[in-house]
Amino acid sequence: MNWDVIFSVSLESLIGLSTIVYALAAIGLNVHFGYTGLLNFGQSAFLGVAAYGMAITVTTFGQPFWLGILVGLGGVVVLALLLGIPTLRLRADYLAIVTIAAAEIVRLLFRSVTLSEWTGGSDGLQQFSQSFYDMNPYSSPIETTLISFSTRELWVLTVGWVLVAIALLIVWLLMRSPWGRVIKAIREDEDAVRSLGKNVFSYKIQALILGGVLGSLGGFVFALGLAAIQPDTYGTEFTFYMYTIVILGGAARVFGPVVGSMIFWFLLTFINALLPSLISVGAIPSSIMTTNQAGAVGYILVGIGLMLLLIFRPQGIFGDKKEVMLDAR
Amino acid sequence: MRRAVVMLTAFLASLFIAFGFGATSAWAEGEALQGTLINNGQPVAGVQITVSSQDGAQVGQVQSGPDGKWTVPVPAAGTYRVELDVTTLPEGLTLTNNRPVLTLPVFEGSARTALFPIGSEAGAGAPVDPGPNxxxxxxxxxxxxxxxxxxxxxxxxxxxxxxxxxxxxxxxxxxxxxxxxxxxxxxxxxxxxxxxxxxxxxxxxxxxxxxxxxxxxxxxxxxxxxxxxxxxxxxxxxxxxxxxxxxxxxxxxxxxxxxxxxxxxxxxxxxxxxxxxxxxxxxxxxxxxxxxxxxxxxxxxxxxxxxxxxxxxxxxxxxxxxxxxxxxxxxxxxxxxxxxxxxxxxxxxxxxxxxxxxxxxxxxxxxxxxxxxxxxxxxxxxxxxxxxxxxxxxxxxxxxxxxxxxxxxxxxxxxxxxxxxxxxxx
Amino acid sequence: MPADQQTDAPAKARAVAALADVPREPGAKKPDPILVVDKVVRRFGGLTAVNVGHVEIQRGAITALIGPNGAGKTTFFNLLTGFDKPDEGNWAFNGQPLQGVAAHKVARRGMVRTFQLTKSLNRLSVIDNMRLGATGQRGENFWRALIPGLWKKQEQDVTERADELLARFKLDAKREDFAGSLSGGQRKLLEMARALMVNPEMVMLDEPMAGVNPALTQSLLGHVKGLRELGMTVLFVEHDMDMVRDISDWVIVMGQGEVIAEGTPDEVMADQRVIDAYLGAHHDGAADPDADPAADTAGPAAPAAPAAGEPAGPTAGATAPKPAKEDGQ
Missing domain, CATH: 1.10.3470 (ABC transporter involved in vitamin B12 uptake, BtuC)
Known part of the structure; x- marks a missing residue:
């Protein structure tokens, strides 16, 4: 048993790429779900559109990196409008079904052979991150006994955490302003808000765009951190993980998504490192579980965790029972 | 709280038991590459598939059976190259992802499935079968x-x-x-x-x-x-x-x-x-x-x-x-x-x-x-x-x-x- | 409640005098109408829920809209305030046509409504509920919300006004509590106070007394009368005939979607058509429109879905059959 390896990957995951990506995605989702009450089940599509917008611009069309970022952000705004305009006047469950359908449409388009000339089909795209790593100011890696990061990783983590901080600052500022008050009131009862002269539809669209854009930052970081994108990353399970994280950290809490993401990835990495090594030393007989099956166990535990959280602590780990976001309806 | 945990455990246990029927015996048959060729729900038979090791040596060659299945046992875990001979596909059918060659790792003790998605000839409106108007x-x-x-x-x-x-x-x-x-x-x-x-x-x-x-x-x-x-x-x-x-x-x-x-x-x-x-x-x-x-x-x-x-x-x-x-x-x-x-x-x-x-x-x-x-x-x-x-x-x-x-x-x-x-x- | 003591309040006297010469018939012309409705029809499938030929509402008066269950009162309210769209018809507020105007714009023009099922914004504090009502807030714009300096001053003014209203409605002790923790009657008060934050010319109250305990009824009545003394016009739906008799200057009776009678409270309640409408064909002649509250309590009591406050999912009742009490404790 390599306990030191298991612990060091778990520790690294606390601040690692996945934690950043899911924290950003969940910050956006928290704006949708936690604050505005929008059931967006297509957050993965926002990340996907951002990442593909950037990668297609750079790799397929050979345009500059920054233009790619702009195209990605533009795509996210367009997606938010496309999803929001037909559904935001309807009941909450319609948005849920339309967004999950839209996310699947986006994924199927990304991986389709017909568009593979631009999207790279199921292989995805690579070689779009050179300009990003050219900006890397780090010249030496960090190597301690417990954690080690290469210079590339350090650069991605720095940019990622700066983005997380910016996103948190924006959400914090907004949610204590009159704008945030309207948003939270819409979550409680949009007819009441309408009767007070607020254009509910416009606010919902604004919230959808804001959450999409904040989440899309995660899409950029993910693509750049891996230096590659693949369509099947952006499946519905991506979104379900984000929901788990939002609820874990406590919906409608500014720091909830970050805390949730850190706990989530620490535990998941720990389990995913622990099980295979238990199998390899024979602590778990291979008749019960093989290394291949160990991967499924992580997902099973996420599912069970999500259920237990919602049943017994719907306010999240640090939330206040009185502020439970999920008892409505 | 305890009641819920008990229930959930019972519920999951029932799933495990249900799936437990000989789950271990059926698929641990040694290292192999395998797959099933299906077009639109119907098996595709008689398609030639060749498996070779990474250094290019041929390991086996088979044709898909009437149920569309094919299996090529491989000597050991490792990475293999699987090639589907597109010319042996029935007329009008093609690989929808245009990837007749796959390079796949095979893990110890388990058969690895190679996926060859088959569909009608690429392009819109291509006939499903040769012939029908x-x-x-x-x-x-x-x-x-x-x-x-x-x-x-x-x-x-x-x-x-x-x-x-x-x-x-x-x-x-x-x-x-x-x-x-x-x-x-x-x-x-x-x-x-x-x-x-x-x-x-x-x-x-x-x-x-x-x-x-x-x-x-x-x-x-x-x-x-x-x-x-x-x-x-x-x-x-x-x-x-x-x-x-x-x-x-x-x-x-x-x-x-x-x-x-x-x-x-x-x-x-x-x-x-x-x-x-x-x-x-x-x-x-x-x-x-x-x-x-x-x-x-x-x-x-x-x-x-x-x-x-x-x-x-x-x-x-x-x-x-x-x-x-x-x-x-x-x-x-x-x-x-x-x-x-x-x-x-x-x-x-x-x-x-x-x-x-x-x-x-x-x-x-x-x-x-x-x-x-x-x-x-x-x-x-x-x-x-x-x-x-x-x-x-x-x-x-x-x-x-x-x-x-x-x-x-x-x-x-x-x-x-x-x-x-x-x-x-x- | 200054209005309570002044039995001979000037505004009441003025309203009574102005309505003295109005003919007692459906669709009667008023001397100074604030709202004029013409041929408004709303059908649900084969059922014509509302079919109002002509109705005028006198400015500065308290007008009651009564009628048996299913008479179309709430639907009529929804149509007038833009929460539902009529199949045909037009209506004007202050001479401005209102058909096709969105609900929030209706509110901004000075016609504000409350709801039969109270729509308090449960997880917002009482003071935030109030602040939300203020119109023209700079901080409700997304970009300005990010810079507190731009809206802090206005926020103080809004808060000051909200505190005054809270004091008037005796809710100042609850200022920082979640609205969801208030009792049913307090929520009704809060909803009315919040509507006043909009600075309306006309207030539309949908069953303001439903579910309010008798101790609070007098206070609510006083507030409604107070609105008239402040120069506002009030139109309200109510089943409690004592209340109708007590505070209204004019009564409009609806039956099966149509206006069937108009007049002062005493005249209307003696009207044979009204008694027929309430009691059906085979009544024994007892002029007792109060018989209705029996049916009435069955109505609003059942859907008292506590947190949601709106008839959200089809199972609002099944998952939460107990009325709002729990939140009230």
Missing amino acids: RLGQILDLVYTGLHLGLMIALAALGLSLIFGTMGLTNFAHGELVTFGALMAFIFNVFVGLPVIVAGVIAVALGAGFGWFQDRFFWGWLRKRRTGLIGMMIISIGLALTMRYISLYWFRGETRQYSDYVAQPGIDIGPIAIAPKNLIMDLIAIVVLVAVSVALVKTRLGKATRAVSTNPALAAASGINVDAIIRLVWTIGGGLAALAGVMLGVFQGINYQMGFQILLLVFAAVTLGGLGTAFGALLGSLVIGLATQLSTLWIPTELKNVGALAVLIIVILVRPQGILGRRERIG
Whole structure:
């Protein structure tokens, strides 16, 4: 048993790429779900559109990196409008079904052979991150006994955490302003808000765009951190993980998504490192579980965790029972 | 709290036990590369596949059998190159991803499945079979669309009834479909019963599973007064759990029942239909009509519709709302299991099959009008047809995109769905 | 409640005098109408829920809209305030046509409504509920919300006004509590106070007394009368005939979607058509429109879905059959 390896990957995951990506995605989702009450089940599509917008611009069309970022952000705004305009006047469950359908449409388009000339089909795209790593100011890696990061990783983590901080600052500022008050009131009862002269539809669209854009930052970081994108990353399970994280950290809490993401990835990495090594030393007989099956166990535990959280602590780990976001309806 | 944990453990344990039937013996047969070649639900035989090691030495060469299956044993774990000889594909068929060569790692003690997605010749509107004219092609798509629509309808009816009576958008409904297919697989392949008997058992187990879920899980959550959005997300957690339990025991490959895999079609007018599909259609229609008639004519059916319309009023008029919801879960579980068995016969069994069809089921239910049972039936047929007929204009690989796009367009034009009603405010 | 003591309040006297010469018939012309409704029809499938030929509402008066259950009162309210769209018809507020105007714009023009099922914003504090009502807030714009300096001053003014209203409605002690923790009657008060934050010319109250305990009824009545003394016009739906008699200057009776009678409270209650409408064909002649509250309590009591406050999912009742009490404790 390599306990030191298991612990060091778990520790690294606390601040690692996945934690950043899911924290950003969940910050956006928290704006949708936690604050505005929008059931967006297509957050993965926002990340996907951002990442593909950037990668297609750079790799397929050979345009500059920054233009790619702009195209990605533009795509996210367009997606938010496309999803929001037909559904935001309807009941909450319609948005849920339309967004999950839209996310699947986006994924199927990304991986389709017909568009593979631009999207790279199921292989995805690579070689779009050179300009990003050219900006890397780090010249030496960090190597301690417990954690080690290469210079590339350090650069991605720095940019990622700066983005997380910016996103948190924006959400914090907004949610204590009159704008945030309207948003939270819409979550409680949009007819009441309408009767007070607020254009509910416009606010919902604004919230959808804001959450999409904040989440899309995660899409950029993910693509750049891996230096590659693949369509099947952006499946519905991506979104379900984000929901788990939002609820874990406590919906409608500014720091909830970050805390949730850190706990989530620490535990998941720990389990995913622990099980295979238990199998390899024979602590778990291979008749019960093989290394291949160990991967499924992580997902099973996420599912069970999500259920237990919602049943017994719907306010999240640090939330206040009185502020439970999920008892409505 | 403890009670809940006990229940959940019992619930999961039952799943584990159910899947436990010889789960270990069936697939640990040593290292091999294998696969099943299927086009549109029909096996493709006689296609040549060559496996070579990384240094280029040929390890084995086989042709796919009449059931579309092929297996090449390899000497040891390692990375192998698998090549499908495209020229041996039947005329008009091609690899939809244009990747005849795959490089795959094979792990110790396990067979690795190589996927070669086969479809009609690339490009829009390419004929499915060599020969049939445009009309025949359209009729063929109409038939497969209706066939798919009937399978969606079986799942959608249950989903819609559950939504109507308890307000839950059940993301775990697809897992009920998978459950049915897997149960039938267990009784068919491991126990050795004929598919039809296994299917009947699977439907019974599916109904039992639906009852069980409501008795020990959803009913308990209702008593705790869990909010509807909370329950919806709980159903996501449940779906993840069940889907990966299925993966754990069933692995990631697509498998077939022992009978009815390859059945030659009989000519009906300009199109050829496999009799198994016609029989399944008949069963689906009989079941759907029976449930619909029961909803309209019987006391229980009327009570169910009363609960859908106004649960509080129904409760006040002496209807046992909880009992009705439990009944709906039982029926919904059985219908979903039937859909799973039929889907399994149609396109093979896979741990993701329920989830893959779930989106189409959602689309159907939404299209028909959330919570209206007859709307769900209508919506299913529309979605089934839209999925298949969209291939006239867009590539087959994007047919689900066509169906989901239809959903979004209909919601734009008629938000309450085809048969839905608008809500009153205030 | 200054209005309570002044039995001979000037505004009441003025309203009574202005309505003295109005003919007692459906669709009667008023001397100074604030709202004029013409041929408004709303059908649900084959059912014609509302079919109002002509109705005028006198400025500065308290007008009651009564009628048996299913008469179309709430639907009529929804139509007038933009929460539902009529199949045909037009109506004008202050001479401005209102048909096709979105609900929030109706509110901004000075016609604010409350709801039969109280729509308090449960997880917002009482003071935030109030602040939300203020119109023209700079901080409700997304970009300005990010810079507190731009809206802090206005926020103080809004808060000051909200505190005054809270004091008037005796809710100042609850200022920082979640609105969800208030009792049913307090929520009704809060909803009315919040509507006043909009600075309306006309207030539309949908069953302001439903579910309010008798101790609070007098206070609520006083507040409604107070609105008239402040120069506002009040139109309200109510089943409690004592209240109608007590505070209204004019009564409009609806039956099966149509206006069937108009007049002062005493005249209307003696009207044979009204008694017929309430009691159906085979009544024994007892002029007792109060018989209705029996049916009335069955109505609003059942859907008292506590947190949601709106008839959300079809099972609002099934999952939460107990009325709002729990939140009230």
